[in-house]
Amino acid sequence: MALKQKLGPKMFFRIKPVKMLTALKVGPKYATIIAKETDCTYSHTVKILDLFNDYGLVDFEKKGRIKIVKLTEFGDEVAKGMDTILTKLSKVKDKLS
Template sequence: MKLSVTTPRYLFRSVNLICYSLVNHLVRKLYKLKYELRYIALRYIFQVIPSEKTKYFFSISLKIKYKMKDNFDIFFRRKPALMLVALKKMSKARYGSLLAKEVDCTYSHAVKILQTLEELKLVDFEKKGRIKLIKLTKKGEEVAEDIDSIRRRLM
């Protein structure tokens, strides 16, 4: 269908809605494809849809493009898993800021993750003066060892 200046506004809106719903359906299907095929399909979608509409779907494409960065991300959230592994590698207690730098995330994000890990009884906090030291519990060491062995198998 070719849209012209005389096309009624409601018809143009319905075409937009159809376009959006079609692309949303395609994006849901793309999650099932392999990474290379997703990239090709996304390029095709952005060629078909007019440029003003691609801004809406750009965030979706970034989610898909970086979703399977590597095989480890399929099974685990990267930062919490790497925090446990980093704590396991260092036998002594660590500072939160050092751990955040090692895992490559912000300090506030690291603290939030560490609080969740503490609720799961995987880490303990020791307060010495102003400094909070982080140590793995026995359960945390076992989980970190399992995560590390899975990571080594996938690499």
């Protein structure tokens, strides 16, 4: 397998949790919307979001049965950092193509 095929986000990150975190950069969202945007099941999305909450990356706001998810200040910093890393990795991958 060539180096250009190995190098990429999958080599360093679990893609769906990264997508979930970076999807929240634009603002708060419902967990169901995050699940659809990241092509995950609702239960898997909630499980990952609960872990993010445990690490202080997101906060939940419940409105009845609906859960709104938003990044904390720390979560926003992490999401921006991941976005920067992903951008740099894609540039390296493009150079190898």
